[in-house]
Amino acid sequence: MEAIYLLFILLLSIFVGFELIQKVPATLHTPLMSGANAISGITLVGALALAGDDSLGQYAEILGAVAVFLATINVVGGYLVTDRMLAMFKKKK
Amino acid sequence: MIETTSTSALVINLTYVLAAALFIFGLKLLGHPSSARKGNLLSAVGMLLAIVVTMFDKNIVSFEWIAIAILAGSIVGFFAARLVAMTSMPELVSLLNGVGGLASVFVAWSTVESNSQFSAFIMFVTFLALLIGAVTFSGSLVAWAKLSERITGRAVTFKGQVIFNLLLVATIIFGGYLFVAQPEFSPGFSIVLYSLMGLALLFGIMLVLPIGGADMPVVISLLNSYSGLAACAAGFALQNNILIVAGSLVGASGIILTSIMCKAMNRSLSNVLFSGFMPVVESNMVIEGEVKPLSADDAYYVLEAAQSVVVIPGYGMAVAQAQHAMKELQVLLEENGAEVAYAIHPVAGRMPGHMNVLLAEADVSYEQLFEMDEINKRIENFDVAMVIGANDVVNPAAREMKGSPIYGMPVINADLAKNVFVLKRGMASGFAGVDNPLFFKPNCRMVFGDAKETLGSIIRQFAD
Numbered sequence: 040m041e042a043i044y045l046l047f048i049l050l051l052s053i054f055v056g057f058e059l060i061q062k063v064p065a066t067l068h069t070p071l072m073s074g075a076n077a078i079s080g081i082t083l084v085g086a087l088a089l090a091g092d093d094s095l096g097q098y099a100e101i102l103g104a105v106a107v108f109l110a111t112i113n114v115v116g117g118y119l120v121t122d123r124m125l126a127m128f129k130k131k132k
Numbered sequence: 133m134i135e136t137t138s139t140s141a142l143v144i145n146l147t148y149v150l151a152a153a154l155f156i157f158g159l160k161l162l163g164h165p166s167s168a169r170k171g172n173l174l175s176a177v178g179m180l181l182a183i184v185v186t187m188f189d190k191n192i193v194s195f196e197w198i199a200i201a202i203l204a205g206s207i208v209g210f211f212a213a214r215l216v217a218m219t220s221m222p223e224l225v226s227l228l229n230g231v232g233g234l235a236s237v238f239v240a241w242s243t244v245e246s247n248s249q250f251s252a253f254i255m256f257v258t259f260l261a262l263l264i265g266a267v268t269f270s271g272s273l274v275a276w277a278k279l280s281e282r283i284t285g286r287a288v289t290f291k292g293q294v295i296f297n298l299l300l301v302a303t304i305i306f307g308g309y310l311f312v313a314q315p316e317f318s319p320g321f322s323i324v325l326y327s328l329m330g331l332a333l334l335f336g337i338m339l340v341l342p343i344g345g346a347d348m349p350v351v352i353s354l355l356n357s358y359s360g361l362a363a364c365a366a367g368f369a370l371q372n373n374i375l376i377v378a379g380s381l382v383g384a385s386g387i388i389l390t391s392i393m394c395k396a397m398n399r400s401l402s403n404v405l406f407s408g409f410m411p412v413v414e415s416n417m418v419i420e421g422e423v424k425p426l427s428a429d430d431a432y433y434v435l436e437a438a439q440s441v442v443v444i445p446g447y448g449m450a451v452a453q454a455q456h457a458m459k460e461l462q463v464l465l466e467e468n469g470a471e472v473a474y475a476i477h478p479v480a481g482r483m484p485g486h487m488n489v490l491l492a493e494a495d496v497s498y499e500q501l502f503e504m505d506e507i508n509k510r511i512e513n514f515d516v517a518m519v520i521g522a523n524d525v526v527n528p529a530a531r532e533m534k535g536s537p538i539y540g541m542p543v544i545n546a547d548l549a550k551n552v553f554v555l556k557r558g559m560a561s562g563f564a565g566v567d568n569p570l571f572f573k574p575n576c577r578m579v580f581g582d583a584k585e586t587l588g589s590i591i592r593q594f595a596d
Contacts, residue, residue: 042253045368045376052377055156056384062163065478066498068389068485069221071162072356074172075385076228078155079359081179081378082235084186085370089239090201091192095246102245104197106238111205112212113232114183118176119213120224125169127218127492130499 070124077117083110140188147185148374154178155378159385165498182374218493219450222352222483226276229355233268236261236362237329243369244325254369255312261365263304263332268358270336275351278340279482285345287407297338304331343405346524348482350393350404357386389484396478396504398530398541421572423559426579428586431553432593438515438551440471442507444544445487446480448521448556449583455494457587458520462496464594473514474500475507475544477525508545517549519570520583521556527568552576555583 063071089095089103155178161171186192216224240261244250250258277283307328311321343351360382367375394401435441443462449455462472474496480487488501511517519526526546529536546552547570554571556578570576579586 041371042368045371045373048373048376049364049368049380052152052380053384056159056381057388059156059159059163059381060385060388062160064163064165065392065476065485065503066488066501067162067165067168068392069225069483069489070168070172070485071385072225072352072389072484073221073228074158074162074175075356075360075382076225076232077179078175078378079232079363079382080235081182081375082232082239082363082366084182085239085363085366085372085375086235086242087183087186087192087198088189088370088372089242089246090198091187091189091194092246093193094191095242095248099242099246100194100197102238102242104201106235106242107198107201108205109231109235109238111202112209113228113235114179115206115209116212116224116231117209117228118172118179119210120216120221121172122169122176123213124218124221124489124492125165125172127489127495128165128168128498129492129495130166130497 066128067125070121070128073117073124074121077114077121080110080113080117083107083114086110138190140190144185144189145373147181151178151182151374152377154181155381159381218489219453220280221489222348222481222486223276223279225483226272226279226352226355229352229359230269230272230276232359233265233272233355233362236265236359236366237269239366240265240369241325241329252312256308257365257368259308259311259328261362261369262329263308264358264365265362266329266332267336267339268355268362270333271340271351271358272336272355274337274340275348275355278345279348287344288341293338293342297335300331300335300338304328304335307331339405345482346479347397347404349479349484349486350390350397350401352483353386353389353393354401355386357383357390360384360386393479393484396542398538421569421574423571424577426553426577428579428581428589429593431577431579431586432590434551434553435465435470435516435590436468436594438465438470440473440514441465441516441518442511442514442546442549443472443474444480444517444519444522444526444546445474445476445491446520446522446525447482447486448523450481450486450490450521452521452583454520454555454583454587455490455496457584457591459491459494459496461587461591461594464591468594470515472500473502473507475502475504475511477504477522477544480522480525504542504544511545511548512550514549515551517546517552519546519552519554519556520587523556523568526570528573529567529569533569546570547573547576550575553579555579555581555586557582 086106158171158175161167240258310324364379528547530538530541530543
């Protein structure tokens with residue numbers, strides 16, 4: 040049952056994603072990609088649960104910590120570079 | 133694994149709902165340049181909430197590794213975001229895609245190495261996270277190497293590549309079966325795991341190698357989508373709903389961008405992915421007319437008299453770093469009473485929206501940037517069309533030469549403007565390898581040389 044419930048979430052979020060992204064104008068496609076990149080760093084949340092859980096064994100914890108490191112690059116790098124780009128998009132004075 | 137019964141678990145999950153809402157609202161605000169920055173901030177707040185609240189999970193007891201990893205990752209991310217030049221944005225985005233994929237690989241790897249037993253469904257989604265993540269990682273590295281010209285930008289093919297790839301896919305599927313059915317094979321499980329990772333990495337390389345430089349916008353979008361899907365698969369493996377929501381938002385975004393890029397080239401995705409294997413179409417079109425060069429000084433006289441100018445930038449503008457010079461010229465033209473517009477083709481540059489970012493960096497207002505369809509309606513009214521480092525996206529062969537490899541691709545009809553200036557290094561054809569009849573049209577003049585220098589000498593003429 041758990042799997043079915045997760046599939047529901049998947050289906051609905053994909054629809055929401057399609058609806059939202061279609062409205063993003065071409066001029067913002069690069070920040071959209073880097074912003075999406077930052078969001079995909081959500082793997083960090085999953086990685087935390089693996090890196091900090093002693094019951095999983097040390098090997099799993101270290102692998103989890105590597106995942107935390109990589110996903111943090113995505114989150115921090117992604118949001119910062121997106122912000123840097125978006126700050127440049129200006130209207131005519 | 134996050135447990136789901138206690139009060140703290142309830143708080144965690146409610147915060148995840150809030151984070152998901154912030155991601156969605158953030159993407160919604162990304163629908164307009166004036167609200168986009170706020171949208172990105174909201175999305176970041178959602179991410180921060182999700183991360184912080186996860187730390188309160190009861191099963192997370194040791195924080196040393198986490199603290200070190202987060203600190204190191206933040207430093208790397210911070211400097212990558214600060215130091216990258218706007219012209220290298222496609223390379224950075226590819227690298228970030230790759231890092232995201234690799235993170236999913238490690239999540240999946242860590243999951244199977246933990247001391248627990250898993251159902252076949254969990255093993256299957258873990259396999260998917262491993263596979264998609266590894267393909268994203270190695271594919272993105274190849275894309276990055278191509279974009280930064282560390283390896284050739286041309287399609288790389290060798291004899292027997294198709295058969296090799298088919299065998300590779302078959303082996304991966306077989307490996308996936310062994311992986312999911314692990315209980316019977318448990319002594320050799322590590323071997324299966326490592327070989328699968330190796331094969332998936334190889335598959336990612338094989339997927340991107342045969343794709344040429346001009347098709348990079350499609351590849352980057354597709355890998356962007358994969359990095360989301362890998363996170364999504366990891367979410368299934370960990371039974372974590374926020375990973376699924378966020379991952380599928382990213383997956384959907386990448387898929388839409390991929391399809392926009394394909395449409396803009398009038399090609400299907402499979403054509404983009406596999407055309408490296410197809411024989412090159414020989415066209416025996418004869419282009420009539422002659423190429424007429426023009427000096428920058430003479431270009432100045434025409435521009436000085438022009439009432440309206442449309443600028444059509446391409447990858448060459450990024451290479452020559454000519455965006456700032458163009459902005460300078462734009463100001464001079466406007467002071468001289470002319471209207472200046474920029475026409476952006478969806479696949480101009482090396483990633484979706486590449487030109488827009490460069491022009492934004494040079495302080496060009498986004499209200500002066502027009503999409504192809506808008507500008508094509510009124511391109512006849514422009515006195516001058518200035519093509520800077522673009523080629524295939526202004527090729528009239530797409531409109532008028534049946535049999536041309538790019539026939540049917542939507543292009544900016546630069547040739548219909550009253551005068552066309554093409555700023556170009558030499559007569560080399562574009563990435564599609566197709567001759568451009570635009571250069572031979574009677575209203576077209578070629579201004580040879582480095583775009584930045586050419587613009588610089590026109591600017592000096594204006595100043596005198």
